[in-house]
Amino acid sequence: MDRSGNAYVTGFTLSTNFPTANPLQPTHGGGSYDAFVVKLNAAGSALTYSTYLGGNEIDQGLGIAVDGAGNAYVAGFTGSTNFPTANPLLPTLGGGGFFGNHRLLSFDGNNITFRWGDYAHGNKQKTMMVSANEFIRRFLLHVLPKGFVRIRHFGFMANSQRSASMELCHQLLAMAPAAPSEEVVPKNSTWLCSICRAPMTVIQRLTPAQIAWRFPSQSFSDTS
16 A cells, blocks of 8 residues: 555456556466456555566466555565566576476377477467376475475576576676586596496496386377
8 A cells, every 4th residue: 555545465366358558568368367456545445557567378466565655565476478678687498397287188088188398499479198007196296205395496597597597696696606516536446428428427227127116118299
């Protein structure tokens, strides 16, 4: 709420007919949820402005603040590759992600078809079909044991462009880049990576039974 009693609200909606007024984005972005940003007059009787804010995936507004000049600041998250930007520090989606119902396309009783982003090829949207058991197996790979916490990096720390973003941060802050750490390579390592030709180190050896349990043979079809 600002000094004049006007209220500022953010959240997310599935509606394609959400009430708008003087919108920055007049229509739903095309994904599942879109964030919305609304300013209500002090009486709560009229919209000063109301707008969608989103793109081709899920977008949610989770917090809002206003300064003394009445400028609204919205925080939330997005999975959209075309989220509206202006003078951005990070112009493209970093490459992280999450799996939600909006990515599930169909289930025929045996196989599940879902949408996924190929971040290695410009975040091209593709579809894939796997068996229900294989889908559950892949999903459970991301479920951590009790007591463990997953750390995800977003924004300038996103894996896909961390190096370039950190270099830009160093330039903006007039800081010298950090010296790369010197890795100790075992002298007796004879396995070389086929890509970079650097020595590889064995971390864990799996028995055939462990491999079969962790990676059951399941065929899948990329239908993109």
